[in-house]
Amino acid sequence: MTGKLVVIGLGPGNGNQVTPEALAAVESSEDFFGYIPYLDRLSLGPHQRRHASDNREEISRAEQALTLAAEGGNVCVVSGGDPGVFAMAAAICEAIENGPLEWRDIDFSVVPGVTAMLAVAAKAGAPLGHDFCAISLSDNLKPWGIIEKRLIAAAEAGFVMAFYNPVSKARPHQLSTAFDLLRKHLPGSVPVIFGRAAGRVDERIRVVPLSEASSDMADMATCIIVGSVETRLIARSGKEPIVYSPRFSKRES
């Protein structure tokens, strides 16, 4: 008997940003797989089981979850943010493709969520109001050369950029390298937003010009948005400025 596996996203961390669809998936599941702090956000009943694992164990977590689902389990894999953006949905797909054929028969679904860049953008104004891209700065999974190529392409084509996984203990210097590279391709006045725990009580949103952006302004849980040359600041007295990217573009190609 083949079971089901649903991958859900809990949003950036504020319980008010979890969708009813994600909560319903939690209620109807029995076995929960995920990174410890995400599982800690669930209110589980006595018939529901936690299978917590560490942050860097995505593939073994995916394989355990699929094994249980293939045996008839009623499995929920839990991500923060949106599960399809640099999170567990792709790891599950990868495990399905490389695993036993019967894993393809599992009733597999994905429940979307509010991904970090949307929550950070909302706190700053509307920096993602025009064309934008999302880049993971982790080179655990791809060569750093590709990341540099994408940063340059995005800067030159006028995309606003959101960075996920900007730094980690194992990768303290890459964000500095990325900022240095971008300073060669964008004016120093371009606003950079460092957003941490958007929507939570410990929220920290900071806006600096690219010329002053520095890697020590970020940690693993920070989502960074780098404006384009068209991104604007609206000054306000007694309040943080609003950052937005106009819907229109006056630039010629």
Place this chain on the structure above:
Amino acid sequence: MTGKLVVIGLGPGNGNQVTPEALAAVESSEDFFGYIPYLDRLSLGPHQRRHASDNREEISRAEQALTLAAEGGNVCVVSGGDPGVFAMAAAICEAIENGPLEWRDIDFSVVPGVTAMLAVAAKAGAPLGHDFCAISLSDNLKPWGIIEKRLIAAAEAGFVMAFYNPVSKARPHQLSTAFDLLRKHLPGSVPVIFGRAAGRVDERIRVVPLSEASSDMADMATCIIVGSVETRLIARSGKEPIVYSPRFSKRES
């Protein structure tokens, strides 16, 4: 007396994808501005007022909403999806920047939501599992040359792409032009997902290779995801294939 203005996103259309935060903003507001079908999704009480407008009136809608908020109103501007992604948040910011200085004193906030590409991606698997970009194909607000430049940059740098506003009655041919252009820069085998009304009863998700992608597969309400050269299909018997972009990249820069 200065009032407040909150811009909310209702998600892609399924009521189960509206966050509690957005519902709370609706409950605590009195005047609602938005495109008619978005306002139709709200359950308003007798003390709450609708100010519906047509789709292409973003700036006049923004100005009316800000005028009322500046007079002390308790205003909610309603978007589908996420309000910061090709939606009302940037239009409000633009109006604030160009409007009277007192508009900067309005208590302005943005409530994020599940944007269309996340809902469409969830239905297909995990096509946004690796670096990606979001591009509005409407040239109402920017020269078509910029759009072409961004399409080529994204294809060559290996970004998955999500297209918003892919076609309209006034712009029937641009999506064909975009596909023709991409076929010069990407293999014809790259999967293209046409997602309409993801999560609603009338949902329609269709996956075709880029070589067969055609503009008559989309309408104004379709969100399109174009894979990268690394995006993969997992065949399943009796079910639609899963589409995903692996978290890792084997390409060298």
